[in-house]
Amino acid sequence: MIRPSVLTAALWLAISSHTHAQATASSAPDGAADAAVTEFDRMQVTATRTERAVADVPNSVDVVTREQMDRQLVFDIADLVRYEPGVTVTSSFGRFGLGGFRIRGLEGNRVRIQTDGIPVSDAFSIGSFSNANRNFVDLDTLKQVEIVRGPTSSLYGSDALGGVVSFITKDPNDYLADGSDAYFGLKFGYAGDWDGLFAGATAAFGGERWSGMAAVSHRQGQEPENQGETGGAGSTRTLPNPQDRDGRSLLTKLVFAPDAGQRFRLTVEGNEDSADTDVLTSQGYQALTGASNDVVFAHDHQTRARVSFAHEWDDLNAAFADSLDWQIYRQDSETTQYTREERTLPAPTLQDIREREFNFDQRSYGVQANFRKRIDGAVTHELAYGLDLVRTETRQKRDGLRSYPLTGVSTPVMLPDIFPVRDFPISRTTTAALYVQDEIVFADGAFRLVPGLRVDHYRLRSDVDNIFAEDNPDMVVADISETSVSPKLGMVWRFADAWSLFGGYAHGFRSPPYNDVNIGFTNVMFGYTAIANPDLKPETSDGVELGLRYIGDAAWASLSGYYNRYEDFIESYVFTGISDEGLAVYQSQNVAEAEIHGVELKAGVDFGALSAAWDGWSLRGAAAWSRGENRTDDVPLDSVDPFTATVGIAFDRERWGSELAVRHAGRKDRVSDPTLFQADAYTVLDLFAHFDFAPGASVNLGVFNLTDRKYWASGDVPLTAAGSSVLDRYTSPGRNLSASLTLAW
Template sequence: MPLPLKPLPLAVLAALAASAHAAPAPAPATDAHDLDTVTVTATRTERTLAEVPNTVSVIEREQLDRQLVRDLKDLVRYEPGVSVGSGTGRFGLKDIRVRGLGGNRVRIETDGIAVSDSFAIGSFSDANRNFVDLDTLKRVEIVRGPASALYGSDALGGVVAFVTKDPADDLAPGRDAHFDVKLGYESDWQGLFAGATLALGGERWSGLLALGHRQGTETRNQGTRAVDGALRTTPNPQERNGRSLLAKLVFEPDTDQRWRLTVEGNEDETDTDVRHLLGFQPRTRATTLSLIGDDHQTRARISLAHEHDALGSVLADRMQWQVYRQDSETTQATVEHQRNAAGVALRREREFDFDQRVLGMEAVLHKDFATGTAQHALTWGLELTRTEVRQKRDGRAITLATGQVTRVVPPDVFPVRDFPPSEITNAALFVQDEVALADGRLRLVPGLRVDRYALRPQPDPIFAEDNPGIVPADITETSVAPKFGAVWTFAEDWSVFGNYARGFRSPPYNDVNLGFTNLQHGYATIPNPDLKPETSDGFELGLRHAGPALHASLAVFHNRYDDFIESGVLVSAPPASPIRVFQSRNVAEATIEGLEFKAGFDFGAWREALRGLRLQGAAAWQRGEDARSGRPLASVDPARAALGLSYDAQAWGIGLHGRFARRQRRMPDLTPGVAQFTPPGHAVFDLLAHWDFAPGATLDLGVFNLTDRKYWDWADVGGLTAADPALDRYTRPGRSLALSVAFAW
């Protein structure tokens, strides 16, 4: 019997909402693009960036603090090739795109546990994946390109891995206690945040408690028309607040073992006065008088993990395993007052709920051995997950003059489920061998993963009544994802790398069994039990230099994607069928290729007199198109670059950073004869500074968009027409200030 999908309690967060997580005391400044930085996500083993056969970005806690990163869009501010869209109406941040691919095709995980899916349908239902408080993290790793050989179905486009803090990260050697607080402000959304972290440690036991709170209003843009209706260009009024909790208890029975119990929760609430949708609606001939949105999302997880560094077994030298449960829920309520075409005053209420629970376990084992002159680092493991997902839309219309209530709110007859409650089980085995040859100058990294995916819908009366005669389909798929990488150090400080990776994505529950029948409007959507997995073949070739002063990496990539699933394809229409029939189909084939460059130059390693001066830069160019029609892909960003010059002294530092984007040259022809909006290229400059003004006290300050440039991000405007009268609604904020002050004891 399926468990009821209700999140773990977060009431404790509300009681502690006045506190928040704080960053640790600042560490010495480092080059953000140093190839000696260690990554774990790329190969599931600790390797420097110079040793892995693909492109990976690692963003450490210090960099998050110095750049005043508060959300996902801030996180990739200086990461060309990765972008995050943002909504302008009500629902906030959109998906993360890695090399032009986004949505649920990019795996987002926290401590190895995948974040909930996104799901949207219609104008009043949009569950996103913004479930993580970035202040609780010690590191973020972004793996670009297909990574299904290690991470399975979610990683068709890449991996964004969040790693939360441990007690040891805050406890200095010889100290058994740490406490810090952090306060901050951001002017672009009048945002206030506060936090506190307590870490305690002993010989065998240690613990950490981090609490966070944030609140603010709508994010500013550079629109100037504060009118009601479609011509509005200023943001809708909003009130936002959220809170987070991270608690860890660590037990080390000896120097080779660690047990870790983690409880984590995040909660966000947003109230929106949706004023850009007010006024006369030409399609329905009704007049909307007011529209209020109340959106709430929570994520809670509990996990138990164990690490053993000295197994002494013929099968493994080291291992890590964990078991976990995670609950995520998005609820969105909309209250609309309108006068319909007949002049009748109505109150229309809509409610949307999307729940996802996952129970899982994973084990990763490592074995080092030699065969002749070859040194092997074998990594193998398994993953088991069971996911329960439910979605429902409900609503009613109330005639204010009579009090009459109806569940018919065109085009819906509530309640409805757009897909039946579903259970998804996934079992996977993976293996990878890192082979070092020629005294380590040549590294070969073959790998393979086998996934068994099973979808079991569990239709209930709501789905059955809304979809008479439709039987939801079961899906069982087995997918095999190989990979092969190589790194050759051909000269001191110089290496080349190459990588092939197969990616896949199992047919998702909402596409397999998306069902909806509306006889009043003459259409229906039906399930498709014959959907095939989406697949990809990714190729990457690169050159690296890792010298004492210069660190640089240049990579070219080509990814081919097959059998993309497109929702809502028209498959039948009158007179062939009584009504229009829509269905999800494997229809799309696409290619995305490009070039990425990253570099950092430490002037101090070149000339002692210039110690503390650094130059950092990155650039990305991408090109994507539908392989069948040749039409450009709207999800692919135009060429972007970032360049920063910084100076770090003993107790302070300052840097000027530029963000650059070229005009989108290849536009998708979304509607024949209708010109699409092409945002102009832009150059935006930010000034960042920090000051350790007392022992354990640090001030971080940022002035963003110094020149008050009016600009648009392509990730925010793809699909808009050039004739849209409200284009300024999609502009990014003008000049803004952000600061935080942290105290540590």
């Protein structure tokens, strides 16, 4: 049962939450007022694969604009959803940092992340030294982010079980305003929570037919701050491990427009990040091994590169389509993580050095095509259909070397592993999908019915090389072939001038992942083995959502409720019995069933539309309440966030403005085990200001956690015992300042 505090109740009464939108129209004297009444008029393409205003979308969609990212000093994916209740970014303490998105209680590879329609590589983690995350995008290259909440497999197939986060990068025309043929811009930034420094430069040109752009950036900084106080080396340390971070990105586009209705676009994009960490928390005596770690050093490096060629045709006007777009692409993503341990052991060994290297490499080739056709009559049909073809090769390997400085001997034996090893064979997955969606509009546009269907054929083929075979000599790997059908039915009913109902049903699925199908390792010393499971079924979901929207002259609001039921969740390493050789046998299984339901609210008021005396003042915000149950074990789902809400009150003029933002989270009082840590409720204040001090020159300032509150954010806390002495490791930063300066001409 939720126990709202006085502040929580006040947040609801004030129509909740924060600066969800700050889309200031540059031509208007008061941009904030304009933004308040056009929140649902923002255009999105992710939820329907067609360009539609949010008001015409039958499910919950968040649109984060470039201006909003600038005003709120968004430097990473955690900043991006700071004021989006119901959406969280997960992170880990000590080394690996930000992971991926959690939407309505689902996270990891159950949420699709894409850049310009191209999916970001998978996350994969095994053991303490290996963690490939999905944080591959430089947010300063984006013009918009769209977040679709809930199952979206009817349009995007597998991995959209929990929702979609869609990054949309900038085009040359985003810079070439007012008919100009050239643009050059510089941007500098500072993020106080990790002493991050940013610098970027962008150049763009345009002519009658050709246009192009190049954007480069560099970032560097230190370890993320927390509010721990215990330093030194060893397992009791709560301060962050010292870290040096470095990254860079490149985005280039060349566009050819043979006429006003067509565009050919060549895109080359690259992103690279590195981190060197002195892992002080892993130093000292290790009870499990009997050794003492004198030095633990980590070097982590990840890259993503893609090249794509796209064509958009707006005025095709053919029998099969009025407009179309297609693209072909190749994308390479790689994570390499190196760890060095210098250890002191009991005699006679005395000393050894352990070096481990983890590599996760994913290469994808794909083709996408989308067609749109409008059929007018007594009832209007706006058809969208298309295909997705993608082939992905995934390679994972762990390597290592154990050296003895006193004797000069080296060995790849580091029990329980004899390196190199693969935890699953080289895997090639192919997905071929067709989708169709019909937006049926009738009653003079008052009613919109949106049925849709997608058919996905998924095939996994495994390549057993010598590395995998030597580590798993008796294992027979599995190839699988699955076909999934994902229907949906949505509706939007404008039953009054300012009011509309929206909602519908959606089916979601996730294909059995390659690493679960072909888990592979045998450890005779410790008496266990893992075997393949070719009979894994896809994870599935069935969800319904119903909401009410109001769009008035001075206020807007949206209230929605949802219920999602999930079946056949795949659990890795399930004990299944004892083999003839006496080994404990583990196998991935479809075992879990779950349900998640909740309520979400977004609202805003433009006070200037109520009275000229309040011109420039606005209030906006959001709130999310959810409940999740593991129906297999009859316990709460730990991944479901507590009640969260945000409120922002802003004052804007033509050249300057400010905003006070409030973030609130309830107590994390629903956990699967009552002995687990339950984070306290908290309320945090942030203050923003912006000033356009000259044409093309602006500065943005932000002070976060104004009251220096000590708190634990949901996505930062692992499953930890309530009595743990190191809980302060997972605290969020105290008071800190961020700033950016933009110059353009």
